[in-house]
Amino acid sequence: MIKKKKAIFFTFIAVAIMAIAILIFTPQADVSLEKDTQSIRAKISAVNGYVDDLQSQYFETVLRALAYDSVLSLALYENSTGSFLGNFDSAFSEVILTGKINGIDIDSVTGKKIMSNNTLADWNKRISGTAKDALNVNTTIIINNVSAFQTTPWNIDAMLDVNLTVTSDVAEWRARKTIRTAFSIEGLPDPYSLVNTKSTSSYANTIKKSTVNFNQWNIGNVRESLRNSTHIYWQDSNAPSFLMRFTNTISSSGCCGIESFVNPNKLTPSDQKESYIDYLFWSHRFKDDCTQLYNVNGLWDEFSFFKLDFDDVAKYNLTQTASKTC
């Protein structure tokens, strides 16, 4: 009987072997492995793109925007308090990181909503939250240092030193990065004139770059500059840079000194024994020393009592329309 049924056993064995072979060699196994590899590769690629974007774009964009806002806030802070900053670097760092100055919310002093929810810490928190939501990664950003300085007269450079760690379930990225960016000072209020003219509300002086070349100055261009309150850059001048104006540091900047004419029509009294170049005027370099001052008579029809010291009369090519004050 057993012998008679032998063939069906062979059949069952053949079926079992075929089933095992199909299970082993079915492409499903390869495909799922490939799928896993592909999904890990896709995830790493997506997080890698995010880390690249963070380092190459996000930090720079945020730094540029917040550095601008911080500098603007500091200028408005000086306008509100009527006094200069003791140390620009520490004030800038505190404002951009925390939105505070000397522990006080700077927006509450200036009355402008600029730094509220707009600090480096806020924006780092924002990108970390979005990355967690979009890519399921943990982002840790540690700020080592942030600073602002000038290397050119019309721009402020901002620098940020950060440690970045991005952790996902498949890999971890670590980097220390120094981000540098620059923004124009044009349109920002001049802190030096803000503090010095606090009592004169009409004297609003924002930074406006003069387009006159150094060898093209004459009475017409000086008149236009007075009308438009433009700022002028002279190579190797004795003027302070924009950032030095925050701390009333009136000395030669070396790289970035800028100056502007003081409009006598916006002053009370208009007639003062000073050279009407802003940093000379408010530092009283020629106060009551009328022997070194010259009336620029050619401008007195519109800007009465406008005076300059000898060096500046020569520099602005006004010798023919100037006469000694005394």
Add this chain to the structure above:
Amino acid sequence: MPIKPAKIKDFRGPENLKNFLGKRGYFFILDAVLATLVIAIGAILISSSYINIPKSTQVGLLSDGLMNFLSGTKIKDFNNQYAGIGGELWNQGMITDSENTLLQQAGQFYAENNLDVADKFIENASIGIIPQQFRYEVWIDGVVIYPKIKTSEHLASRNNTEILLTSKKITFGIMNKTTGELWGPYKAEVFVWQK
């Protein structure tokens, strides 16, 4: 006790062979049928799994492709009568920064609450990118930017599809270049599926 040798059936001879075939033939036939069935099932399984793979791969490639196109193409490099430089939106002053990528520009429209413009912008920007047998959506910050108005066919297709894949990216940008006012960061998502 001596062991008797087993009797071996002798099928030799025309009569015996006829007998053998008559009794055992059905086993061989059954064996062949079963083997054929097994091979056929195996072949079907293998071929069906091969058919499934390209489907998901294609959808994945399309979602990644659309996202990469939107996030990697700048306005200045995009020749389009509606969304490119000198196009309708440019002339209306709706687009001012040619360095923005298409995704950033869509994000900026969202940040400015110009959702209608964002919808039309994405529609124009993605013409020809996704084949007609596929449907797609673009989301920013959890809000559907395109298509703003979903047809019933669109919704049914999305609900009934076998494979729907997404591609994600983070987008951000500058609202005002002078002040550096920022928008974002937003999660941007592209969903693609077969109709």
